Amino acid sequence: MVEPLPRTPEGVELRHLRAFVAVAEELNFGRAAQRLYLTQPALSRTIRSLEKLVGCDLFHRNTRSVGLTPAGTALLDRTRDVLAGLDSALTAARAAGGALSARMDRLWSPVEETFNGDLTPMRSAFELMHAQFPIPEGVLLEPVNAGGVPGIQLARPEDSETVAVYAHGGGFMMGSAYGYRGMAGAVADAGHTRVLVPEYRLAPEHPFPAARDDVCTAYRWLLDCGRPPESIALVGDSTGAMLILSALLHARECGLPMPRATVLLCPAVDFYAPADDPPADAEQHMRFQTAYLAGRPVSDPEANPMCADLTGLPPTLVQSGEFDGLGRNTDALVERLRAADVAVRHDSYPVDGHAFQIYWSFHPEAAEAIGQVGDFLQKPAPVTP
Template sequence: MAVDEQRQDERQQPPGRVLPLPAAPDAIELRHLRAFVAVADELNFGRAAARLYLSQPALSRQIRTLERLVGSDLLRRSTHRVELTLAGDALLDRARRLLSDLDDAISTTRSVGGELAERAARAWQPVRDLTRAGTEIQRFRAAVEDFHAGLTLPEGVGVRPVNAGGVPALVVAEVADRPPALLHLHGGAYVAGSAFGFRPLGGALALATGAGVLVPDYRLAPEHPFPAAVDDALRAYRWMLDTGTPAAGITVGGDSAGAGLVLSLLMTLKEQQLPQPGRVLLLCPWVDLTGDARPPDEQEPQPAIDPRQLRRFAAAYLAGHDPGDPRVSPLTADLSGLPPMLLQAGTADPLAGDAHRLTERARSYGIDARLELYPVSAHVFHYFWSFLPEAADALERAGAFTRRVAG
């Protein structure tokens, strides 16, 4: 429609109808509009925040930013009520249509060619190439750090160092002074990885769960074999308890080998009769250290780490320790008394069998264990939350799980 025709059409509108708002600044972001639509739908900041997996302060900041950018109050807030203003009512339907059209466009784009999954696979490629070549551990560590350096730290989160019971660690959180409620043990086959490298995933978990995330720099093999990593995880967990976070309010999570370390921590807590955390979050767990994994078929999706290298790294971690010890072999352990757990894995991840077997084992002991599968092949696909829709969805569901169980 030509500009003059549009203006004439607007002048002919019935009296009392609010005219469209003037063009908004370019600084308006989609997250601002999604936040506004969620609050307008719910007319409640608490429910809208839960729906978007945000904290209420973060949601309020987004609404205030949008109001500042459009130059109008969109909502009236009182102690017990939220209402739309005339400006908010004028924006609501337009914002809904815009977001719906964008979602349709993105969905159509994602359906063409599988480019996003290929992008995730390409990101893993340097690590995969090194492990298939039988590289030394120092080079593997460098490749893992380079991989994480290519990931994105989400906006809106801060990072601060802490001494967690003698273990150097980072707290990644949206609210700087909030005590961490999620202890995340990073992956890296027990020989690689760092708290610094895992800041992007920690930030995504912080936004999804609404909790501060403690990522300890536990000691790595072969310099520090079992049980050094378990001891560090235990000290970090006890530090959380000592700083005032009740056990029932703590989520303990981990990805890949870090998920196996989570189970080692839980078995140690059980052995020492210490309180268990409220819930457990396991992302693409690697828990079978027996060395039974077969070499990959070239025609199948390739794992981030060759199973033959996993055996080598497991041997470096165990350093002769019995792999049948329940503290390192949850697939043969008595799991009774452990907290509710959510496991997530990719359907085509060659290590997904560990998640299936661990879920079955936990359920056989009466544990509320839930397994969610996503149609991806990338190991720990959650790393790619910034562009892979399955990863973003998985993290949102992880956040909902922590809130649901905590509630």
């Protein structure tokens, strides 16, 4: 019986193990070096380094032959298993990642195909995409009138302590409260909270400040209903995150108390000036911007939180995707929040896709992100630097 080491010696790397297996299989340093595209001296140094890390000789060497020592024989099969397992894991990860990305693309492509066309098909495609996302089992939906703003509320029957106002994304021109029932339900389920989704008015029929005012009205309604501000959170994804920030700033100017927490999911929180490097689908995103601003300058701090004073905002969780082209200003937003002495936590996920959290029902990183949202809504105080 071989006594296991208490832990893998520090410093052992994959290059050591691959070099060891190559030499063990070839029993010739020259052929093994060619197989690994290394020089023979470099390979010899790698093997000597591994032997030093393991603490014993792995090969018998002389001028005519190379052979495995008992220690080398004991290591070989186990190392093959390690490398095979790693290769299998990486293959599975690539396959899963490709399958997940393909599934996300299949859901999003019908929406993207309507860009730069008529507004009605674009809105319909966006609703049809969101209709494919389920409401978590046990989460109930009911209509609500939030101070004159229609909407829906989702919760489990026992969840009532905290309520989150959720502003959906959609470029200010698409989306609906009912359409976002799956995403809002996921937040309600993860956070054991009620989620109120106001049916805010959309551009171009209702440009700024209509959507912001509707979100702010829903928040004020909760306060008027006797909800203490420490039991309320504000959540938004994509352009909905911009609405959340704008509503908070407007509430601050109106003298309303701040809620307990804010969550910004893949925030699309900046507008594009003509001199900017345009994002993908630049023409469509400029269409969103133009419809929402309706002639206001991109630097208007009321409409663009990136140009506003952000002091006094509540603890904030920001989530972003590392490969989200529309999240180019997320780091700048986080820095602005920190400069304004806002307690902010920024979680970045290795995901390719904007507002990836909406895919929570099948995407592991999205599900993890929603879980973190739920934890933050329950305990927003601990904030990482």
